[in-house]
Amino acid sequence: MLPTDNPFAAPSELPLQFPPFDRIREEHFRPAIEQGMAEHLAEIEAIGADPEPPSFANTLEALERSGRLLDRVLSVFYNLVSSDSTDSLLAIEGQVSPMLAAHEDAIHLDAALFARIDELHRRRATLGLEPEQLRLLERRHTDFVRAGAGLAEPEQLRLRSLNERLSTLTSTFSTRLLAETRDLAVHVQDRAELDGLAEDAVAAAAQAARTRGLASGYLLTLVLPTAQPALASLTHRGLRQRLHEASVSRGLRGNEHDTREVITEIAALRAERAALLGFADHASYVVADRTAGTVDAVVSMLGALVGPAVENARAEAVELEAALHADGHEGPLQAWDWAFYAERVKAARFAVDEARLRPYFELHRVLHDGVFRAATALYGITFAQRHDLPVYHPDVTVFDVHDEDGSQLGIFICDWFARDSKRGGAWMSTFVDQARLLGTRPVVVVNLNVPRPPVDEPALMTSDNVRTAFHEFGHALHGLFSDVTYPRLSGTNVPRDFVEFPSQVNEMWAWWPQVLGSYARHHVTGEPLPPSEVEGLLAANSYGEGFATVEYLGAALLDHEWHRLAAGAPKVAVEDVEEFERAALHRHGLHLDVVPPRYRSTYFQHAFLNGYDAGYYSYIWSEVLDADLVEWFHEHGGLRRSNGQSFRDRLLSRGGSADAMELFVAVRGRGPRIEPLLQRRGLTPAYTSEDAGGAAVDGDGGAGQV
Secondary structure, three states, X not given: OOOOOOOOOXXXXXXXXXXXXXXXXXXXXXXXXXXXXHHHHXXXXXXXXXXXXXXXXXXXXXXXXXXXXXXXHHHHHHHHHHHOOOHHHHHHHHHHHHHHHHHHHHHHOOHHHHHHHHHHHHOHHHOOOOHHHHHHHHHHHHHHHHOOOOOOHHHHHHHHHHHHHHHHHHHHHHHHHHHHHHHOOEEEOOHHHHOOOOHHHHHHHHHHHHHOOOOOOEEEOOOOOOOOHHHHOOOOHHHHHHXXXXXXXXXXXXXXXXXXXXXXXXXXXXXXXXXXXXXXXXHHHHHOOOOOOOHHHHHHHHHHHHHHHHHHHHHHXXXXXXXXXXXXXXOOOOHHHHHHHHHHHHHHHHOOOHHHHHHHOEHHHHHHHHHHHHHHHHHOOEEEEEOOOOOOOOOOEEEEEXXXXXXXXXXXXXXXXXXXXXXXXXXXXXXXXOEOXXXXXXXXXXXXEEOOOOOOOOOEOOHHHHHHHHHHHHHHHHHHOXXXXXXXXXXXXXXHHHHHHHHHHHHHHHHOHHHHHHHOEOOOOOXXXXXXXXXXXXXXXOOOHHHHHHHHHHHHHHHHHHHOOOOOOOOOOHHHHXXXXXXXXXXXXXXXXXXXXXXXXXXXXXXXXXXXXXXXOHHHHHHHHXXXXXXXXXXXXXXXXXHHHHHHHHOHHHOOOOOXXXXXXXHHOOOOOOHHHHHHHOOOOOOOHHHHHHHHOOOOOOOOOO
């Protein structure tokens, strides 16, 4: 038994089972994880050994109730590993990852449990189940089949070995990438080299250097994508080159943080696992359980966008190269020049200057008068900050979320600032999921990586930071509005190529006039963003779509190339990773040196760590749905309570309790069309809505789940 002084031993007594961070210590995690696995396995054994014939209650509901201790500890553990890691936490992760992989296999490959689920699945039409119950049965059955429950014992043994090794490798990738990103931060001694960078950004770079223990100078820390934000502002071309080359060299330096060997082994083992499970490759295995349904549907959609996107990017490059030459530089435009001259062109054409905008995007105001205001207008929910709950880091703020009738809907946690202990990017996660069966309501957290300003100075955001905040809060709403019975179907437990859709829809409110006019105010004077700046900002949002689409497609197709390797194919040698990338991009017509992929393989966290393997296409697949539903909002009056309620009731609250595309149709009134996306991105409509319909409205593709 777990000692009672371990804070995970019982559900938290804090509101909504909020984790008692003030009592949690690193030494509590491993014992709680081990005890959680033991208790979970005992519960699974009891379900399988039940002498009563299988029923929905004694099998499916019992399964949903199982593993509570393990869920409690892992929800905290993995959130902290991502947002506030330490060497000790990373060491624990390395130790428990293979144990947890084996634990998952022990459940999904439990013959007695699967026999009961399989029997219920065969008799599902005669059980008189409610729609959500039937959905749960189908999803759980699919989970077990896709996990190998139907394999013979020798194949199951090999599958267990593969999963254990993969868990170790992904943990290794995470640790190396975090260390490599930290090590490659660019140290600048001469303040003059930072010319063009806003004063608050310079102050943040100085603060980063002091935090890192450097006695002097400035530190430009790296964000996860290839393109580094400072490239848009720095006038010093040599420093731009240093910063870009630091970014693209992550994992490729032949040091202890090199990730090439790790990713090639991950790809090879995933291919072997897919073959064991009866699929041609890992991509086929993954996509069979998504709304896309087939790899061909994904590649067809992505491929149709390549030609128009490359054509647009080449035209943009010609214009930017002319600006480079006008500055007195000779030779071709380079990748580290693109963002800088794109900002120049935008400033000239649309009167937009990111440095001039940032004073109007103060973080606190963006959150309260932007993100929260839009949610209140659409859904009637309100937010009240509370200071009585313990938090895991001083940067964290906590809000009660109340529904329109005053009842508590959930708790929302903000963790906005970058730090060395936090992984790159932005994401939403949960500490507690909503489930009527368990009587739980959601505790949701959103992480961003906004540079922390010096003490007593405001945190000013870029327009991209603002968009990201609205995006991640869209995920948070998906979790907060969840109103389902079973944890397996709660919140964002939907197909991966559908999960980004609600969050992308929420981005539209960042630039909606009523919302923008509320939060975009100068942090010193309080003056609203001038109308000319607003017009320029809105017009500039559609500029550079050639670059944006090409860099995205480069990453999405690289992801698919890694995961379309067949089992038994020659393993890509470590020294050939860069050649593999080059050949893959060339094969798809994306070989533009001046527009590198949004992520190169060696720091492609989505593909080799956080569950987007063979699924990075999901962002643009979801954007098809997003662009179409944005049209629906416009057609119905935009920021109106009735529109928000319809979106909430028919889709956001339903989680994974119904087919994803059926939920889209319930709101939109028809299947998705791709033309709104093409129009948004300024691309030639080489791909028709009939093409999209065949691929996108087939629901879950007849298989499974994220």
